[in-house]
Amino acid sequence: MSVQAIVPDYRGVVRDRFENFHGNQLVYVAWDKHLMFCAPFAFPVPPEMSFKSLLTDVATDVFAVHPEFDQLDWSKAEWLLDGQPFIPQLDVALKDQGISHKSVLRFQTPELKGYMGADI
Amino acid sequence: MNKNKVTTMAAKKLSLKEKYSLLTRDLDWEFSYQDRKDAFPMEEFEGIKITDWSKWEDPFRLTMDAYWKYQAEKEKKLYAILDAFAQNNGHLNVSDPRYVNAIKLFLTGISPQEYQAHQGFAHIGRQYGGVGARIACQMQSIDELRHVQTQVHAMSQFNKYFDGFQSWSNMQDRVWYLSVPTSFFHDARSAGPFEFLVAIGFSFEYVLTNLLFVPFMSGAAYNGDMATVTFGFSAQSDEARHMTLGLEVIKFLLEQHEDNVPIVQKWIDKWFWRGTRLLTLVGMMMDYMLPNKVMSWKEAWEVYFEEAGGALFKDLARYGITMPKYAALVEKEKEHISHQAWWTFYTHGHATGFHTWIPTDEELDWLSEKYPETFDKYYRPRWEMAKKLEAEGKRFYTKALPQLCTTCQIPMLFTEMDDPTQIAYRDTVYNGDRYHFCSDGCKDIFHDEPEKYVQSWLPVHQILQGNCGGPGVEQVLSDYYHFNVGADNMDMKGSPDEKRWKQWKGVA
């Protein structure tokens, strides 16, 4: 049973359908083991946006406040897309490399240990 | 009834048991020309089987005459103190102006839920075939209405002198962190009458409400806030009855039919999990927002859940009920969640309707002492970082909106409990859409009823869909949330609250 309802075949309204975001899709981005940022960020972006543009035009501004950001080399970052290892193609649109509405992108930088080496 | 009989009845003083039986048995009637099922249409769809409503018993055997009498007395006592509090400028006696922010969170986060409890009990009180249950729910519904009213009255004194109290009822439906308690009650109220009673009456009132009121009200006493102590304890005197009702409900359902056992267990698992997630906000209030601290969240959890709840579930074992599914995980979480939550609020302090701050050095030491296993290792470095940034004039506020858990609606701030440096991610794809969760508990709840939770009104997504005004966060805060931006939000340091306090106290 997909819901305990008093009427038969009850169906809920899907509130976060792609169509509700006026042409954007949601992408969540997190820098693993850098808990200065308490949770992943939610960005509304066009599915046609390139991965490079997501990094430079969207993510950079938000993550740049971290003291280790200057040492961050995007080309060395390791990525997970929805929990699976992922190699991004910088000039390809998000939608053409499997980054769909409400996908989670996490990047890991094993050589950067966070503020005071405490994964912060 | 003839006149003669009335006089004889009045002459004899009825015992509690007799009065209760007259009220709850002799007021009911048989349905002779209507189908009982039409009168109580919600009684069966949840799968709960009731064979004999007359087995329902209120152990307090409270009747309406006694109810009104004692509630009136409670009110008189309470309002005498609230008057004294106002006449003596009680707001000046609080330990520290930071304290008042805990009260702002209480008014916006908790009081509106008292109102939802009132509505919920009024609704289900109509839905049961048994009079005893209907009356108990009616009394609780009136109690809960009293709670919201007394809380608003008590806090109106603070509203005259501090920012952030002005639009609590509007904020309830709109503000990102307030969707956590609001959606909790929406979830319960949109369930059937038996699930509501297990959710609110048992899981919340019996198992968890002590963690909300008792340490928090002792905390108010410790911080010189007589108004809050008084409404808190006055409400809590009803709570003792609510808790007892919650426990009686569970026993009643379990005794009525063995088929009820797995249904009740599933609800206990669900609502225990939802409740502990909700109480994250309380943990944060206790550990970070009370300047004079009574006990840590961890200690409160140990006394009020592990000890008291342990006894309860041992008692229920004879029905085949076991400890809630994620109780063991929550035992680990008590070391972490208050710290993870306050860091989240601190870093989102531009978007909160109360002030946030870095704990003082003495408070940091208190936290180290209370959380020897975790605080220095995982959490103190964050505050060292925050202090450094603040000293450089770069008080840290995050620049984008957080991802939320679909079920509990809390930002995805919780870590794996075996690795507190790693955010916990859970997700699922349902009918082609992806959904995210903070935990297995929240994912389980979604999976059980996906058609319910696909409807989650997630504040971040609503903002990003353009449904909350804007375009910028600043306009959402001022026009949609009704914050006084620059006064209600941001750091305690430099706030108008702080400035006024210093003036009143004559310190520069």
Add this chain to the structure above:
Amino acid sequence: MSKVYLALQDNDEARYIVEAIEEDNPESTIIHQPAMIRIEAEGYLVVKRETVEEKMGRDWDMQELHLSLITLGGNVDEDDDQLSLSWNE
């Protein structure tokens, strides 16, 4: 055996009630906390009307307990003369 408990507001009335509880439940533990008094005991605790009346020096209705009660743990049974808390294990 698990603990049953009740907590009362720390007020004038409650002090007599606590005295009565202490007398009727010699094994109980009384814990003073800010603004409240917690009484706990292994398995069983009883509040008796007669003892409270003796301590207060006036008539006292069992249901007046609700005016000072903050919280309790255990299965409740109340009639005109007593309120008891117990666990059945």
